[in-house]
Amino acid sequence: MNVKQLEYFAAVAEAGSISGAARELHVAQPPISRQLAMLEDELGVTLFLRTNKGVELTEAGRCLYQHSRQMFQSLRAMADSVRDVSAGVRGQLKVGVIYSDVQTATSLLKDYHQKYPQVELYVRMGAPGDLLDDLGRRELHILFLRSQSERSFGLRELVLGEDPLELVMCRETDPAPGQEAVPIQALRDAPLCLLRSDDLWGYSRDLLGECRRAGFTPNVACQCYDTPMEMQMVQAGFGVGFLPRSVVAAHPGSPLYTKPVLGFTTKSYPILVWEEDPYQSGCVKRFLELAGEKKL
Amino acid sequence: MNVKQLEYFAAVAEAGSISGAARELHVAQPPISRQLAMLEDELGVTLFLRTNKGVELTEAGRCLYQHSRQMFQSLRAMADSVRDVSAGVRGQLKVGVIYSDVQTATSLLKDYHQKYPQVELYVRMGAPGDLLDDLGRRELHILFLRSQSERSFGLRELVLGEDPLELVMCRETDPAPGQEAVPIQALRDAPLCLLRSDDLWGYSRDLLGECRRAGFTPNVACQCYDTPMEMQMVQAGFGVGFLPRSVVAAHPGSPLYTKPVLGFTTKSYPILVWEEDPYQSGCVKRFLELAGEKKL
């Protein structure tokens, strides 16, 4: 059974005659007769009653006609669907996001979803190491990370913005109350809650280095495995945290607030990370395009 | 787009390589390469990533693969469906039944439905004239009628059985209480409820002729257009009816009962009537076959 045979068949059914269908299809009459006969042969069924002024569908022919209409529609839908997937209009996009990039990610993903509403989005939050593992296993397409994550070979990245690193505190733990910025010396006695320094974020290390340069070793009250936990600890009064400003700014109702460290200008950069791959899926390509535009 | 192209494509997708699919399909490798390229060209889409040890589906390819599996299934289902319709295993059967044939019809249709459960049955009850009109308009395939209906040209019929014509009465109107059969003379004074004599049933006429031969003209209290109405009138005490025995026997709880007219042997024959047509639909053919077997 052939698509062309079905098309001929449907044309004959609609024209009510073989020669009529031939005129409609701009082919000669005998080929249609023959293809029809072959179709009937293959099915072992009479599809038309041949009368002297045309042909008439049998019950089986009517059945085939209905099915073939659906078949044509399915074929069109299939082609469209495939083209959409290829263009990145339809498909799947699996994204990993570290805790501190939630705001950046949700904002960009919102724009993306508005532009490509048919793409199924899968989003997971996690520690950068886990996310990078999943990226390597091709279980994620794109990660939202921070710039100081360690680089693996074959990964590409796109900087999405910049984010000053600031101290996080609440009123009770503020090491420099009333001041806009905190002098580094004010950290001499303030207990700190930092992200684990052997984790992929490097900025805790940077702060410690700054303190050492200022002549003291700070009091690290707690090492946190992830950003939300650090914020919880800071909020509980364990000490002063140190995070990208936007992370804290994203919780407007929170008692926490941030202040820059005087003279400390190192910044954190939210980045996209993905596998180098010349045959990237359409969805990933479109997403990266959009991210590139948004950044400009 | 071609079914063969889809088959090649699916085989390649399953084998993971073009040459593997070629071995599987017992064709050379280049034709498959070529058909695949043509399919990709037509869709404007890359379906496989060519690697050095085979090929790998792209997202679009995966999409096409899923669709094509469904497509193959639909094609098979279509062919099966068409063959079933042609064989009369699936389809529609539209049947008309006169009032007095309800028992015969339901019994035969029950057997038919048991044997061909996938056929959609449409059943309507009506006066023989209306049913014959619908048969002529091809809105019904088969009628259950009685033998004395007038014959139209091009109609065929099959006798399904025989049914003695008997008087219908209740205790109050019994013209020969205590007797097994009613002598014709007992009808001299009994009011009769008969089916319209110019209707297609002729047996009312036969009874009147019998009375005339016995030397009297009976008292026709009421002419009924249909059998159920006649039974209602008889039950209401208007008079004695005259119907095929099975019609009354089908109402076991009824106060009505029948008795033969002494010496009256004309019978009513339930028949099937259908259009003479060499290209009868499969369902009709199977139904008539079954009716023929049952009769034997």
Add this chain to the structure above:
DNA sequence: AATTGCCATATAAAAAAGGTATGGAGGGTT
């Protein structure tokens, strides 16, 4: 009786698909 429109068949021409030979590319092996 002749004409017309329809479908089916036979044959020749065109198109499509398949087969063979071959080359380049990337891995693995010696």
Add this chain to the structure above:
DNA sequence: AACCCTCCATACCTTTTTTATATGGCAATT
């Protein structure tokens, strides 16, 4: 490092399939 092996793509030729042309039969209409 040279070689071989597998895989895919291309070129070219052969076979098959499909189309077009010509023709005949059939039934209905003029």
